[in-house]
């Protein structure tokens with residue numbers, strides 16, 4: 001699959017999971033969906049950091065933006081960790097809203113800025129190779 005389509009597919013999957021989580025009928029379903037969301041976000045981070053961002057971070061035209069995006073990945077990771085420290089049931093919704101806001105901000109930056117710039121900066125062959133590497137990284141993480 002084409003690189004940008006592949007990344008957008010990740011974003012769509014995560015968006016859908018947030019929607020389902022917000023409407024989850026019980027704690028069991030909610031916990032199951034949350035585990036899926038967490039794995040999805042962690043795999044996205046690992047795969048993207050090591051391939052797409054690694055290729056872009058060496059290009060001076062975009063390296064600052066990529067630095068920011070990498071920091072956002074760390075912020076998302078930290079927000080995910082905070083779920084483990086939560087004890088009250090009531091705080092789940094608040095924590096989830098915070099995570100969603102951070103993820104949506106990050107996705108917006110990618111889709112509205114980074115992808116456009118990357119299309120200019122990377123050749124089609126590079127983008128193709130990155131897409132392959134990213135898929136391979138995700139498969140490794142899933143197994």
Ligand SMILES: [Fe+2]
Nearest residue numbers: 044048106110
């Ligand atoms: Fe990302």
